[in-house]
Structure formats: C-alpha cells, structure tokens
Amino acid sequence: DPEGVLGGRNELQKMLNYFSQNKTKVYFDVDFVTFRKGSLFYPINVVATKSMKKVPTKLVRYSPATCYPDDDYPVLFMLSPNYVGRFVKSAIPSKLNFTKNISISSISKMLYSDFGTRQINRLQTEKIFEQIVGYIKNRHYNLLLTEPNGYLITNASEIVDIPIYSSKFAIEDYEIPFYQMVLRGYIPYSTPSVNDYSSEWLWKLKVLESGSYIKFTWTARNEDELKETICDYLYSSNYKLWLDDLKKVYKELYPVLSKIKNKKFLEHRLLKEGLVLVKFEGGTEIIINYTSTDQRVYNTVVKARNFKVIE
DSSP: OHHHHHOOHHHHHHHHHHHHHTTOOOOEEOOSSEESOOOSSSOHHHHBOBOTTSSBOEEOOBOTTTSSBOTTSOOEEEBOHHHHHHHHHHHTTTTOTTOSEEEOHHHHHOOOOBOSSSOBOHHHHHHHHHHHHHHHHHTTOEEEEESOOGGGGGGOSEEEOOOSSOOSOSOOSOOOOHHHHHHTTTSOBEEEEGGGOSOHHHHHHHHHHHTOEEEOOOBSSOGGGGTTSTTTTOOSOBGGGTHHHHHHHHHHHHHHHHHTTTOOEEEEEEEETTEEEEEETTSOEEEEEOSSSOEEETTEEEOTTEEEEEO
8 A cells, every 4th residue: 555655644744844844845746647447436438538449548568578568567548638627626726735836747748639439639638738737827836847748838837857868850960958948047947867867977968058957766765666567667766876976966066057047048059069058147158078088168178078167
C-alpha cells in the first residue's frame, strides 16, 4: 500500500510545514489522463479513449529486445477528453485543498483523439484541455507544466523538462536554445533531469547556454526496487549518491544563475564551431567552450569544456 507507507494527512502536513519553513515550493503532480483500472461507476469500456477499432486504447511499452509488448510493464489506458474535465472538477478544489501548487504533467504534454461514440479530434481535445487549465488557474492554483504543448505555455507558473538538445530530426547547421530564448524573463524553466545524462561537463554548459534551472529526479532508496513498475524508467536516482555532486554543482553554477535570474536573452552567437557567446540583460555575458582545447576570446582564455563569465 503506497499511501500507507507514505503516511496520512498528518505526515503530509508535517512535510508541507517543513518545506514552508525552508522556503521551498512543492508541487503535487496529479495525472488526470492515464489510469490502470476502472471502477463500478467508471468502467474502462465507458471512460477510456477508444481506438479506430472502437476498443479501449492501451499505452503499451515495447521491449527493445523482442519488439513485442513488454508483459512486465503495467498496461495504461487514457481517459476520454469527455471525462477529464469531470474528474478535474471533482478533485479541485475539494480533494486538493491542502496545496495551491499543482503539477499536471500528463495534460501538459499529451494530446490525442477519441474514436468512441462521441468522437473527439485533437483540436477539440486542445480546447477541452485549455478550458480545464483555465478552470484550475481561476481557482488561484500555481501550475507546473512538464514539457508542455505550445498552447498551454502561457498558463504556466513554472515549466520543467524543456529540452536542451534539438530533436536531430532535421539537418541543421547548429543548435540554438530558441525555446529558452523566448521564455526567459517571463516563466522560470528547467532542464530535463540531469541525472539522466552521462556527460556532466556537457549538461552544465548547456544549462548556462540555455539559461535553465537544473532539475534532478531523486528517490529515497535504490531504483532497483522499482523494477517492473511504472517508475522503472528511473535510474541513477538515489539521492545519497548525488549529494556531493550537488554541492559541487551548486557552488559552481549558482553564482552565475543568480546573476541572470529573471533576465532576458539579448544575444546568442556562435563565435566558431564549439564556441558560443550568450548575453543577458544587466550586462552579463557568458562564453561557453565545448571544444577539447583552450580558446582565446576577447583577450581572455576559456578553458576546454568550460565557461567564462564577463561582466
């Protein structure tokens, strides 16, 4: 029983008090889209999104080894957009009255059709989700969005998982953090979880080039306990393994990020291959060297795979 292990309302309130005393904002993620089981009043055949074959659509994970559905992974269904609003209104504010900070990761990044009796296309789903997000905001909730679709961005209080690399789907001369250049100074945003990246020096430079906050995804115990669960995508997540690295990263990057907090991009320029200059409001400039050799720029030397702040 996960809820029993986590504790009841008293333990929840203790946690909220702790974070409040330490001036830390906490968002509770609520998934209003995917589900595993139906109920007597809401059976799967009624509330689930239907495929073109008129059967409930399943979110299936495929095994990379066999290319067949992975039987060890839980099967998920998607709630029909016709029902999403109903469940949101039943939960907000009555069941979520202990917080004013809500994360709606599934609504923010999923957009789909329903080919059931009351057919809904993606454009109609978009309008439904916009209305739902508006309903939540009108009740004075702060919204955390995860890698959101463009039509929801302006509703966000904060955004996480904004990509720091291009999709590589198109042939391009070089990458620029255009997404971040648009948002910076308006909405705080973060990288995807950096503990998923293998190259520490690279993601640190990408953080500075994109002006992003840093996101870690941590667990209290080893992630091997999550094997064959819906959370088995987590790896390298035990927070104890990251504390020393966190202190090091905080000491190295926080002074720079604090200088450019809420500052807009003024310029992003590729000086030459592997060497980038970014300028922010307030006069802060950062030269970023992705190459494996030291580079001389503007009468200063930027060490290999490092950065230099100019004020």
